[in-house]
Amino acid sequence: MKQMRSRFRLLTLLLACAFLLTVVLCAGSVLRSAGITLASLSSLSPLSGTATPDSTASPKLSPGAETTPAPEASPAGSGLPGTDISPEPEYNVFGL
């Protein structure tokens, strides 16, 4: 019985390591599919989760930012009240 128990402990250890290795492997596969590598992870800025002005999701975060593109979209619309379209609030890519 003692030898059996020690072999059980050995099997448990091996399988626990195999499990963790599998989880790491799967996580790495998913991250690789997303185009995220170790090199890109080390060069990530820490504020990538918040709404940054230079994020590619959307630049429209406040009505004040509309003053620059508005003349291009509607050249005669600077004085007309009907063209004041309030922008929809944009969410970040995580939907928070």
Next chain:
Amino acid sequence: MNKQRVSARFRFTGAALLLSALMFLVPAVQSGDQRLYLLAVLVPCLMFLCGTLLARVFSLDRMLLMLSLWLCAVGIAALALSDPEAALAQPLRCGAGLAALLAGGILVRSLSPSLLTSVCSAFIGLLLLAGKLIAPSFAFPLEQAALAILLLSFSSLFARQGPVSAALMGAAALALLLVRGSIMEALLWGSVLLMLLFAADGRLMIVLPSLAVVLILVFAAFRLFPVPGAPAGSALPDALVSAGAFGADTLPEVLSLPNSESLLPRLAGHYGLVFTGLTVLLFLPLFLRGSSAAVYARTRFHAMLAMGASLLLVLRTLAALLSALSFLPLSGADLPLLTVSLPDLCAQLFLVGLLCGISGRNDADLAEDAHLAMLAG
């Protein structure tokens, strides 16, 4: 010390119930679906009732029970957002599975390694595997149930008759699985057999011939029966990435596979990769608890049964993860307890029930030893 254990257990149970309620409540508030509100009340209540009553009345291992209930709740949540009707049917399947868990927990306390146990369980297990060969129209998937019953026979034969008869019975089951074409189940069963033979006996004259038999059978099966590839596996990593770290509002089409019994893609699609990864990690404490029940079992029969059940669960988890991401060129493995297949869910909860029963028996033996020591002192 007992008060500390009770308060830790209370906190663990409370946290599990709160998380399970939030898992349904947040989507219910977002979508306004009445069925999700019903699930937000039903699932935590059932978890609480089953987790406390069953553990107390039948002396089952509480941690294993709560982990299994939590995984069942996650399976219901995976269906809830995209298919609320199916999500309402899943608790019924889980209920049937809990009946199988109870049956396993009660059975393991009353069973002993007798010739009757060995012969009856071997006969039932081999008959379930041969059913498809005898009646080809019988398409009910009973491989996992058969393996659970055959594990009883293997442990009983090994404890009573020795390794040779147990290995022969195991090889017969392996051959039947390969002839049926269930390559994944055959690989899992073969691996469990070899590990149990190594752990319980360890003699090279037993382990090496068994390894040779398993390799020859698997090689012959691969030659005679070509293995179909995993059709959806190659696209799954990209599909999982599309779900994002915290899930998508609408399930990507490639993740809502209509004929798939696995709930892993749906879970990743709705709740994201972080939650899915944490859920997968819960299988590790399940395995560790099961193997600790095996190590502390008093008899060889219970030790092998507990270790075999733990190995079946953990190897199935590994196979499911590897085949989902195309590391294994095989299909057909679902994560344990995260499936809509009723026979498979019942078989897996039966294995958990065996573990709960053996762990409960170990605690009872320890308490009896402490009582005897107190009387002697």
